[in-house]
Amino acid sequence: MPVVDLAVTPKRDLNAQLHALPANSNETHWRVVNPQGQHALAAGLDAPVTVEIAGHAGYYCAGMNQQATVVVEGNAGVGVAENMMSGKVHVKGDASQSAGATAHGGLLVIDGDASARCGISMKGIDIVVKGSIGPMSAFMAQSGNLVVLGDAGDALGDSIYEARLFVRGAVKSLGADCIEKEMRDEHRRALLVLLDAAGVAEEVSVDEFRRYGSARGLYNFHVDNAAAY
């Protein structure tokens, strides 16, 4: 197992090594020590490998990820897994703002809390936050699922399109055009799959969640909605 010590190896060298991995590489398990909050760690990967980051990561960790599994054994800074296409990112601590922003696919699991704008403009990613999320999360969310075992801050799902939001705790307030929706069996089934993928299907029940989504009132311009645009 390659171990890269960022106290001696420049971050760009680490990322260059990871970018150079062929799809059939035998080096499938990497460990990165002394990350010290550096930015863009393991960003832009496109190979089915696992990268463990032994500590706190800075901004944009695992951004643009495809195929890879990236585990952060600490907190992650702004924009973890932003624009992820596929693969999995697991943050064992808290995530800062804009976790999973604009991401098209893959699974982002955050064991702790995520701060403001979690899942902003998400386009297909699945996000499971075991703690709580900050204000303005899922702003303009377009597709995918955001699952929150704790609470959600102000203005959840403001100007949301078709993403599904499942919150187990309290929602401080809903944003413009975001409403609570009925939990049907199809939603329960989908939620169970996500809880299972995040390893918490045994701990919580799908019946403890409420579902939120778009009222679809802002899709087309209507002058009565002028104040909400």
Add this chain to the structure above:
Amino acid sequence: MCGIVGLFLKDSALEPRLGELLAGMLEVMTDRGPDSAGFAVYGVGDADHVKLTLRGSGLADIAAVLGGGVTGVLRDTHLVLSVPRSEEERVRGWLATARPDLVVTGAGQRIELYKEVGLPAQVAGRFQLSAMAGTHGIGHTRMATESAVTTDGAHPFSTGEDQCLVHNGSLSNHHSLRRMLEPKGIRFATDNDSEVAAGYLSWKLREGATLAEALEASLDDLDGFFTFVVGTESGFAVLRDPISCKPAVMAETDQYVAFGSEYRALVGLPGIEHARVFEPEPARVYAWERA
């Protein structure tokens, strides 16, 4: 973009290392602000003296010229005068008439405030920050976006005794606030928006608010983007605007409370691997007072 840092010590055993730790934090924030830097350190002081930090040139003989028990410590472009309280009025009057070229960057029982144009490591080195001791300190690295790269535009700003503020962000109603504060006797040395925020807090503190109350009130009255780190003689506080536009991360241990624009700024602190690392919530005042 700017970088801000702050360190508030709970454990007096770390006080001799305050400057060294703060210098390390400041240097890491060079990426966020390479054009100028500044810092305030709360060091030794007593109730019978006021410390005036002066910035300018021709500083070497000022203490001797003033006499009357005034002493001075010269650090590059800054001179920290220790003035007996009984002499303060005379000294300030002399400065205003004989040396109007000098800027008083900070005043108070314990505060010393330095700022200069240049890379943060160079600025810290010129003032020998690493050798300074104290109970708490805050610092700023500036990437000027709205106004010129000048020492006047560098942070921290101090508008009241032993008070100082660093700011990452920009305020949009600073002109109207300035017009509100100036008739109340709050004086400003620059046109900088961040100085207005400092002045606002000074006004609230003068009116009897605690540091936490003053920051609470600022949420209603300040319009714009901000993460503030504020120091007073005995206090240390952090506040972010309601949409948390600017980054912030904090770490707390039994020994200290630390703030950084990024976690990277905190990695050199002792025991950081076991610290409680958290992101301060928007529109929530975090304040600590020395016992």
